[in-house]
Amino acid sequence: MIRDVLYKEFKIYYKDEESRRLAEIVLDKNYKVIEEYKNTERNYVAKIEIGGRFYVLKSPKAETIIPQRKIQTAFKKGEGLTSFININLAKEMGLDFFIEPLAVMVKRGLFLKESFILMKYVSGEAIKTIEDIDIIMDMVEKIHEKGIYHGDLNTSNFIKTADGIKIIDTQAKRENFWHFKRGYDILTMKNDRLTIELNYEVEKRYKVKRDIGYLLAYTIKNFKKLPIVEKIRGLKVKLRNKGWKI
Numbered sequence: 001m002i003r004d005v006l007y008k009e010f011k012i013y014y015k016d017e018e019s020r021r022l023a024e025i026v027l028d029k030n031y032k033v034i035e036e037y038k039n040t041e042r043n044y045v046a047k048i049e050i051g052g053r054f055y056v057l058k059s060p061k062a063e064t065i066i067p068q069r070k071i072q073t074a075f076k077k078g079e080g081l082t083s084f085i086n087i088n089l090a091k092e093m094g095l096d097f098f099i100e101p102l103a104v105m106v107k108r109g110l111f112l113k114e115s116f117i118l119m120k121y122v123s124g125e126a127i128k129t130i131e132d133i134d135i136i137m138d139m140v141e142k143i144h145e146k147g148i149y150h151g152d153l154n155t156s157n158f159i160k161t162a163d164g165i166k167i168i169d170t171q172a173k174r175e176n177f178w179h180f181k182r183g184y185d186i187l188t189m190k191n192d193r194l195t196i197e198l199n200y201e202v203e204k205r206y207k208v209k210r211d212i213g214y215l216l217a218y219t220i221k222n223f224k225k226l227p228i229v230e231k232i233r234g235l236k237v238k239l240r241n242k243g244w245k246i
């Protein structure tokens with residue numbers, strides 16, 4: 001069961017007292033940064049140390065700075081809390097290969113202002129081989145079967161640990177009927193750097209259901225590949241680098 005408590009200007013969501021204590025330490029900034037994996041305006045991910053143990057601290061910032069996404073947070077829980085709740089549910093369904101947050105810290109008024117996800121640091125290696133991707137595709141089939149989709153399905157969002165391959169960077173959301181999000185997952189995986197490099201045939205291992213949702217995902221993906229659309233995206237990135245909040 002996920003509980004919550006107020007601490008400073010944040011609400012801490014946690015399951016056990018130890019995690020709550022860790023969250024407080026993080027909000028007190030009594031931790032040491034070991035390595036920053038990502039530190040951009042839109043995202044922060046770092047390996048940190050507390051009391052001789054390693055953790056990963058993530059702060060998804062895009063939803064608090066991009067206006068159209070920020071507005072949506074008036075009606076939404078935000079990435080951190082959503083992933084905590086959903087991964088917890090997935091675990092109860094017997095899907096135990098997600099890296100579950102230990103605690104999530106959320107500061108909000110009408111809109112979400114700031115949020116942190118605290119996870120255990122899992123040591124492991126990047127995905128490299130066809131056999132690894134086979135295992136990933138089997139995992140994807142299992143979560144898709146339960147209606148859960150990843151949302152950013154690519155090999156960099158999996159870690160190969162001594163305890164098997166683990167999934168990161170997902171909110172583990174569900175779709176109920178059509179295979180739009182699940183189709184989108186598969187089409188994203190087809191564009192993954194490693195699957196392309198290894199000539200891995202994504203849909204040979206697991207073929208997502210081709211319904212109207214899939215067709216829509218397929219159409220959108222192809223639309224995004226049009227030269228004019230790519231040009232606009234390039235322009236967007238340029239403006240973003242200049243400080244535009246888009």
Ligand SMILES: Nc1ncnc2c1ncn2[C@@H]1O[C@H](COP(=O)(O)OP(=O)(O)O)[C@@H](O)[C@H]1O
Pocket residue numbers: 037038043045056058099119120121122123156157159168169
């Ligand atoms: N719990 C974790 N343990 C170890 N490494 C992690 C963990 N979470 C994230 N990482 C590392 O940080 C990188 C970025 O994290 P990720 O959640 O994928 O953020 P992004 O949204 O920027 O892709 C990952 O590719 C992985 O190398």
Ligand SMILES: [Mg+2]
Pocket residue numbers: 156157169
């Ligand atoms: Mg990632």
